[in-house]
Amino acid sequence: MKTHYLTALLFIFLISGIYSPLKADEDKPGGHGAKEFNASEFILDHIADSHEWHILTTKEGKSIAIYLPVILYSKEKGLSVFSSKKLSHGHVHNGYRLEEEGDLKGRIVNVDEAGNADEANFPLDFSVTKAVAAMFFAALIGLWLFLSLSSSYKKTGVSHPRGMQSFLEPVILFVRDEIAIPNIGHHKYERFMPYLLSVFFFILINNIMGLIPFPPPFGANVTGNIAVTMTLALFTFVIIQFNGNRTYWRHIFATPGVPLWLLPIMIPVEIIGIIAKPFALMVRLFANITAGHIIVLSLVALVFIFKSVAVSPVSILFVVFMNCLELLVAFLQAYVFTLLSALFISLAVQEHH
Amino acid sequence: MLLSNSLITPEVGTVFWTTLIFLIFFLVLRKFGWKPILSMIKQREEMIKGSLESAEQARKEMLKLQSDNEAIIRKARDEREDILREAREIRDALIAEARGKANEEAEKLVEKAKTSIEKEKTKALSEIREHIANLSVEIASRLLGEELKRTGVQEKLIDNYLEEVKITRN
Numbered sequence: 001m002k003t004h005y006l007t008a009l010l011f012i013f014l015i016s017g018i019y020s021p022l023k024a025d026e027d028k029p030g031g032h033g034a035k036e037f038n039a040s041e042f043i044l045d046h047i048a049d050s051h052e053w054h055i056l057t058t059k060e061g062k063s064i065a066i067y068l069p070v071i072l073y074s075k076e077k078g079l080s081v082f083s084s085k086k087l088s089h090g091h092v093h094n095g096y097r098l099e100e101e102g103d104l105k106g107r108i109v110n111v112d113e114a115g116n117a118d119e120a121n122f123p124l125d126f127s128v129t130k131a132v133a134a135m136f137f138a139a140l141i142g143l144w145l146f147l148s149l150s151s152s153y154k155k156t157g158v159s160h161p162r163g164m165q166s167f168l169e170p171v172i173l174f175v176r177d178e179i180a181i182p183n184i185g186h187h188k189y190e191r192f193m194p195y196l197l198s199v200f201f202f203i204l205i206n207n208i209m210g211l212i213p214f215p216p217p218f219g220a221n222v223t224g225n226i227a228v229t230m231t232l233a234l235f236t237f238v239i240i241q242f243n244g245n246r247t248y249w250r251h252i253f254a255t256p257g258v259p260l261w262l263l264p265i266m267i268p269v270e271i272i273g274i275i276a277k278p279f280a281l282m283v284r285l286f287a288n289i290t291a292g293h294i295i296v297l298s299l300v301a302l303v304f305i306f307k308s309v310a311v312s313p314v315s316i317l318f319v320v321f322m323n324c325l326e327l328l329v330a331f332l333q334a335y336v337f338t339l340l341s342a343l344f345i346s347l348a349v350q351e352h353h
Numbered sequence: 354m355l356l357s358n359s360l361i362t363p364e365v366g367t368v369f370w371t372t373l374i375f376l377i378f379f380l381v382l383r384k385f386g387w388k389p390i391l392s393m394i395k396q397r398e399e400m401i402k403g404s405l406e407s408a409e410q411a412r413k414e415m416l417k418l419q420s421d422n423e424a425i426i427r428k429a430r431d432e433r434e435d436i437l438r439e440a441r442e443i444r445d446a447l448i449a450e451a452r453g454k455a456n457e458e459a460e461k462l463v464e465k466a467k468t469s470i471e472k473e474k475t476k477a478l479s480e481i482r483e484h485i486a487n488l489s490v491e492i493a494s495r496l497l498g499e500e501l502k503r504t505g506v507q508e509k510l511i512d513n514y515l516e517e518v519k520i521t522r523n
Contacts, residue, residue, distance in 0.1 A: 044360065047360070049364065049367065071366070124365060125364060125366045126366040126369055126370070127366055128370065129367065131367060132366075132370040132371075132374075135370070135371060135374050136374055139375070139377065142378060142382070143382065143386075146382050146386040146387070146390070147381075147382075147385055149386070150385060150386045150387075150389045150390050153389055154389060154393075158397040158400050159397075169394065172390065172391075172394070173394070176391075193391060194383035194387040194388070195379065195383075197387050199375075199379075202375060202378055202379075225367060226360070226363050227363035227364050227365075227367035227371060228367060228371045230368065231375065232375065
């Protein structure tokens with residue numbers, strides 16, 4: 001019982017400790033209270049990707065951040081790699097500038113000598129952004145977790161699961177017995193198990209890491225980044241198309257039972273269906289995780305909107321509640337993404353019935 | 354404007370890095386993670402299934418053995434009963450036969466004894482008769498002054514007397 005209280009206290013400390021610098025961050029930059037607190041800007045700043053990993057801003061207005069590598073490619077200047085510190089506070093480096101205001105906020109643009117952005121010709125941005133860095137760490141954690149699990153299986157052999165095995169094996173079995181086998185079937189599920197497990201744990205680890213607010217490899221909005229979810233959905237898309245059998249393709253290009261004159265209408269409809277499936281995967285994961293982050297940040301923003309510390313207990317209580325809910329969502333969305341992937345794969349590989 | 358462009362526009366760089374990171378994650382784990390883990394889990398499941406099945410089979414075999422044993426015991430008991438009954442019958446038959454034979458033998462012996470007695474009796478009788486004849490002849494000759502010769506006529510006479518004696522005695 002005592003430890004429960006302690007944990008709760010620690011949690012409250014952690015949350016208040018992490019979110020209080022945000023106030024300074026939003027309030028101080030332009031001088032003492034010169035700028036009105038803008039909740040939507042505050043929220044978007046925290047869920048959007050960025051080239052630096054901001055930690056806090058001191059009272060003097062000095063920001064402490066981890067500057068991530070910027071990797072740019074443009075036809076004129078070729079490949080250039082440098083630290084994002086060189087672009088901080090609107091500095092121009094090598095003819096590049098990181099926009100801080102307006103529609104292009106957060107993007108790196110080509111600038112001419114006069115300092116005007118070239119809006120027609122953007123450099124290709126391969127920078128290791130906050131989301132990429134977080135994702136990289138998530139992948140490392142995942143690799144470490146499962147490679148050590150695999151080697152522990154080599155050690156224990158076929159005896160009963162122990163240690164980490166008893167913790168992770170039920171999840172692996174869940175993916176196999178509740179997702180892969182019921183959807184794809186006993187004969188074909190084995191081929192897709194590595195992908196389903198990888199995508200499940202990749203999303204799960206990123207979701208959970210996104211919920212932990214601090215320190216840096218945690219707290220980034222990775223699975224709430226549309227590019228990340230799009231890429232993952234594309235993986236499922238590619239796997240579906242590469243494993244689609246004759247029945248699958250016939251259903252698309254010569255749907256059985258449909259008169260010939262209808263095919264010009266049916267084929268585009270079927271093609272939209274092919275694209276809609278991964279699109280649904282992409283949007284569902286993105287929207288759910290982003291929504292979770294937005295709610296948590298909104299609750300924190302209440303303190304700044306009311307400009308009163310008295311609101312913080314309410315805020316904290318709701319944030320704790322939301323975090324619990326988001327933990328559930330983290331599992332749920334990993335499950336849903338994997339389940340739907342398995343379902344779409346099964347539609348492509350099932351035998352003629 | 355809550356959903357600005359940057360939020361719902363996929364960045365090429367992020368797509369590139371996600372592809373790279375996920376591909377490495379997937380390929381490395383496929384070879385060194387999932388395959389060994391899944392095969393080990395499968396092996397274990399098969400082992401458990403196999404041992405459960407063999408235990409079930411052993412149980413069935415034991416039951417079968419038990420019923421076999423019971424059948425054997427029952428059969429042995431029946432056989433014992435049969436053997437005992439047969440032995441009893443044989444014993445009774447033997448006793449009956451022995452008794453019959455003994456009776457027969459005894460009767461035979463009695464019969465034999467009777468005939469030999471009869472024989473001895475006739476023999477003794479004829480001896481006695483001869484003796485008596487001789488005695489009577491001697492007595493008569495002594496009575497008649499020893500004159501009587503043993504001639505045929507006289508002997509015949511004696512025999513006639515003796516016949517008479519025999520007849521009267523009978």
